[in-house]
Amino acid sequence: MGRLFGTDGVRGLANRDLTAPLAMDLSVAAARVLGEAGAFEGHRPLAVVGRDPRASGEFLEAAVVAGLASAGVDVLRLGVLPTPAVAYLTSTLDADLGVMLSASHNAAPDNGIKFFDRSGYKLADEIEDRIEAALGTDWTPPTGAGVGRVRDAHGAVEQYVAHLLTTLPVSLHGLKVVVDCANGASWEVAPEALRRAGAEVVTIGAAPDGLNINDGCGSTHLDALAEAVRKHGADAGIANDGDADRCLAVTAAGDVVDGDQIMAILALELREAGKLAGDTVVATVMSNLGFKIAMRDAGLNVVETAVGDRYVLESMKEHGYNFGGEQSGHVIMLDSATTGDGVLTGLHLLAAVARSGRPLDELAKVMTRLPQVLVNVRDVDRTRVKTSPELSAAIEAEEAALGTTGRVLIRPSGTEPMVRVMVEAPTQEEAGSAAERLADVVRTALR
Structure with a gap:
């Protein structure tokens, strides 16, 4: 067992x-x-x-x-x-x-x-x-x-919302925001915090019935949020997942802003305010290569950990850093929270828009995402990912072909019964082809 x-x-x-x-x-x-x-x-x-x-x-x-x-x-x-x-x-x-x-x-x-x-x-x-x-x-x-x-x-909701508002550097007055609560745990907290921060708020995914959590909504299903942002002429959209420890966003045009882009924006905001400990961001091996390049070009350091926000947090605590997260939208602002906090992250992302006077799509251009393809392979033996000679040989071949222009990451999921195959490459086609080839090897070699 x-x-x-x-x-x-x-x-x-x-x-x-x-x-x-x-x-x-x-x-x-x-x-x-x-x-x-x-x-x-x-x-x-x-x-x-x-x-x-x-x-x-x-x-x-x-x-x-x-x-x-x-x-x-x-x-x-x-x-x-x-x-x-x-x-x-x-x-x-x-x-x-x-x-x-x-x-x-x-x-x-x-x-x-x-x-x-x-x-x-x-x-x-x-x-x-x-x-x-x-x-x-x-x-x-x-x-x-x-x-x-x-x-x-x-009074638990009130106590938590009051805490969130004390962390904000500026008002969100003048911003129109759509928030998708995933029919989950933030259905009450997120809209209340955004309104009290000064934003005009449109809410979707905020009618939980016990069965509709994450069902076509929230941070894992951003189409509904993008549509609502365009429909209401909002400045941005914020999406939480079911327990609201994640935050992803969309621009006024409905384009996705992922966790790497959010981390890049907030890292620069913290550095500007003199609050980024060690000029360092802690991220996982899943962060896009474009994020690492953008941080390097901005003069910031990136410390890598295994996948999982708990490992990000462990590294932050061990080395005295105060900011980190994951591409999936777990962002840890250690001066204000002890874990990834999707509502907190959304508030601070919008505060960056308000403070700078620049739209979210412009702020997100701080980094260029390298095309990345993720394939989830189910019904295989996750324990043999690191020991299969066939898989090791296939990985070496793909890495040799990509050289310094991309990378390969294959790992067993820590939360679901599957193996995740991730490839980054100069083009979407190259990344997709390599990912499918490796996924086929996983299916045959790890049966």
């Missing part, structure tokens, strides 16, 4: 892979491990629990709350809130543990559990391993006054 925790918590098909008993057991194990590590020493422990709107979150929330309370932890239910809001409130409310129920950008049938420590950071790999090892082991639950108590939070 593989490691239960992936790059972003425990995730799977709700009620099949991620069941109520598993959710309860994980919560009990987390409480036990943190308690044994001294996290609760000298006080009665408190956890906050939030979720996105998907239907399965209702029974999984009940299971998590039951598990924590049975382990002697008081629980404050936050309700439907973005993942970064749960991280922020874990720290602000002086909780010992934060729990978020979400499968992020995945479809509605999936769900997931991620844990935050008392500072609002995702738990370290070693702590997750200890939680997994504690599953199903004997323990003595508390009784009587020792069991946890459960209550609902009040």
Whole structure:
């Protein structure tokens, strides 16, 4: 059996892979491990629990709350809130543990559990391993006054929105914005924050029914946002994913502005304000080569990590950097958040437009994206990506053909059962052809 925790918590098909008993057991194990590590020493422990709107979150929330309370932890239910809001409130409310129920950008049938420590950071790999090892082991639950108590939070949305607004350098007055909330966790927070920041706001994807999260909307489906921006004559569009830890954007013409472009714009804004630590941006190996070239030409450094915002964050904390992210739209502004925050990112991207007086499409020209093709290959053995001689030989051949004009990256997904094949090349045709050739090798060599 593989490691239960992936790059972003425990995730799977709700009620099949991620069941109520598993959710309860994980919560009990987390409480036990943190308690044994001294996290609760000298006080009665408190956890906050939030979720996105998907239907399965209702029974999984009940299971998590039951598990924590049975382990002697008081629980404050936050309700439907973005993942970064749960991280922020874990720290602000002086909780010992934060729990978020979400499968992020995945479809509605999936769900997931991620844990935050008392500072609002995702738990370290070693702590997750200890939680997994504690599953199903004997323990003595508390009784009587020792069991946890459960209550609902009040004012959590207001508290989080107020925090977001304190980070903004300028008003968004004069900007007309379309925001796509993916029928997810930001459906209330994002429009409210944008309006209070001064923008004129048009909202789409803000009618969650438990089943329509990420369904043809949000950061993984930008066509609806682009259409709405053009229809309403907006200056820009902002899209979150289901749990709102991602942000992508579109220009007034409906052209996509991806995470690399957003990072490039915000890195220059931070440098201009004298707030970019070490003149360095932390990005993953998936960032476009054009991003790295643009940062180099601007005199900024780029530090690369493995894919996953947790690894970006680990590098930032280890080396004292305060800005980084992923092409997918996870952008971490460490001076204001402990995790990727899509609403925060959107606010600051629009603030760059307002401050500069330049349209988003002009700001996005800070970098030129090299044509990039990503092919996802399912139903193969992800564990053999680095050991297959046939695949290694195919990669070497493609890299030799591209030389310094492109690159190849093949990796197992950390959140879904697939292998991702990415190729960058001087033209879309070259990138597409190379990616398909390599995908064919993956399909045959990793069966």
